[in-house]
Amino acid sequence: MATAAMPPEPPVSRLTLLTLMVADFVIDATRRADGTLNRGALSLLDPPVPAVFSSWCGVATRDVVVDRSLCLGASFFLPAAAADDGSATRPLPVIVFFHGGGFAFFSAASVAFDVACRRIALGASAAVLSVDYRRSPEHRFPAPYDDGLAPLQFLDDPKKHPVPLDVSRCFLAGDRAGGNVAHHVARRYAASPSLFTNVRLAGLVAIQPFFGGEERTPSELRLDGAAPIVSIARTDWMWRAFLPPGADRTHEAASFASPAAAAGLDSPAFPPVLNAIGG
Numbered sequence: 001m002a003t004a005a006m007p008p009e010p011p012v013s014r015l016t017l018l019t020l021m022v023a024d025f026v027i028d029a030t031r032r033a034d035g036t037l038n039r040g041a042l043s044l045l046d047p048p049v050p051a052v053f054s055s056w057c058g059v060a061t062r063d064v065v066v067d068r069s070l071c072l073g074a075s076f077f078l079p080a081a082a083a084d085d086g087s088a089t090r091p092l093p094v095i096v097f098f099h100g101g102g103f104a105f106f107s108a109a110s111v112a113f114d115v116a117c118r119r120i121a122l123g124a125s126a127a128v129l130s131v132d133y134r135r136s137p138e139h140r141f142p143a144p145y146d147d148g149l150a151p152l153q154f155l156d157d158p159k160k161h162p163v164p165l166d167v168s169r170c171f172l173a174g175d176r177a178g179g180n181v182a183h184h185v186a187r188r189y190a191a192s193p194s195l196f197t198n199v200r201l202a203g204l205v206a207i208q209p210f211f212g213g214e215e216r217t218p219s220e221l222r223l224d225g226a227a228p229i230v231s232i233a234r235t236d237w238m239w240r241a242f243l244p245p246g247a248d249r250t251h252e253a254a255s256f257a258s259p260a261a262a263a264g265l266d267s268p269a270f271p272p273v274l275n276a277i278g279g
Contacts, residue, residue, distance in 0.1 A: 019112060020228040027105055027234060035241060036137060037104060048109030055080035059118040062162055066131070067150040074151060075108050076162055077121040077128040092127045093169035093202070095120060096151050098178030098185075099130065102210065102238030103144060108132040116175070127165055129155070133181065137241035141253050144177075148185035156199045168200045172271070177238070179209030184253065186271055187264035201271040208278050212239065213255045214248055 030042040051061040062076045079092070097120065099106055099113040106113065108130040121128045133147035154160055155167045174182035186204045189196070212235065224232045243251050252260035264270055 049114040058122045066154045073132045075130045077117045091164040091166035095128045095171045097130045098174035098181040100176030103136045103177045103242040144181045145184045171203045173205035175207040177210045179206035190264040190267035190270035193269040204273045207276045
């Protein structure tokens with residue numbers, strides 16, 4: 001009897017494989033048995049990339065303080081032409097980006113996300129504001145969502161723009177847990193768009209957004225241990241570290257099935273969505 005052929009695995013470069021192996025090691029090496037993270041070790045294993053004010057690979061970066069009360073910072077990624085002489089360029093659209101890491105790991109200054117934001121800024125000819133939101137388990141739900149709304153308030157004030165920006169063309173984007181954050185920030189914006197004078201959300205780009213229910217899906221069971229980073233044990237830990245104590249994955253932060261999770265989705269202010277998934 002003939003058996004169905006397995007689909008070919010996509011080609012992965014040695015650099016990508018090495019990056020995934022390093023991420024696996026960092027995640028496991030910094031988790032403590034008591035549910036906390038060794039932030040000291042994490043800072044050594046995941047050193048931040050400093051801002052480069054002059055153009056590097058066609059993009060310059062600038063660190064900004066988004067909200068002093070929250071000690072919330074972010075990094076602007078600006079195409080070279082705009083960064084070199086902002087007064088000579090027409091206003092750039094803005095992409096507010098949220099990094100991945102299961103709500104707990106990595107930062108806006110992690111190498112992988114620094115590289116990603118540079119590529120996005122250059123390819124889209126847009127300013128990218130990468131948000132260094134607070135992470136779990138020290139800061140659980142809803143801290144990242146609160147931190148995600150603050151950059152929109154920051155962008156609403158033209159006096160704070162490092163170069164001319166067109167915030168009427170503002171996009172939210174995020175990878176994995178960052179895609180989850182971007183989704184919920186869009187919901188919050190859509191619930192009260194009148195709070196913003198200038199910012200208008202034009203779109204939401206969710207890159208492999210991190211959601212999940214209590215029931216295991218066939219792909220979770222089939223690929224457990226085969227896929228890098230996202231094993232069942234790790235993702236279970238990430239949800240426990242992020243959700244309120246005692247909550248499970250029926251919580252609105254994790255599951256689309258929750259009635260609360262649908263709030264705001266039918267608002268005219270909720271932007272069009274591009275959902276990018278892995279194969």
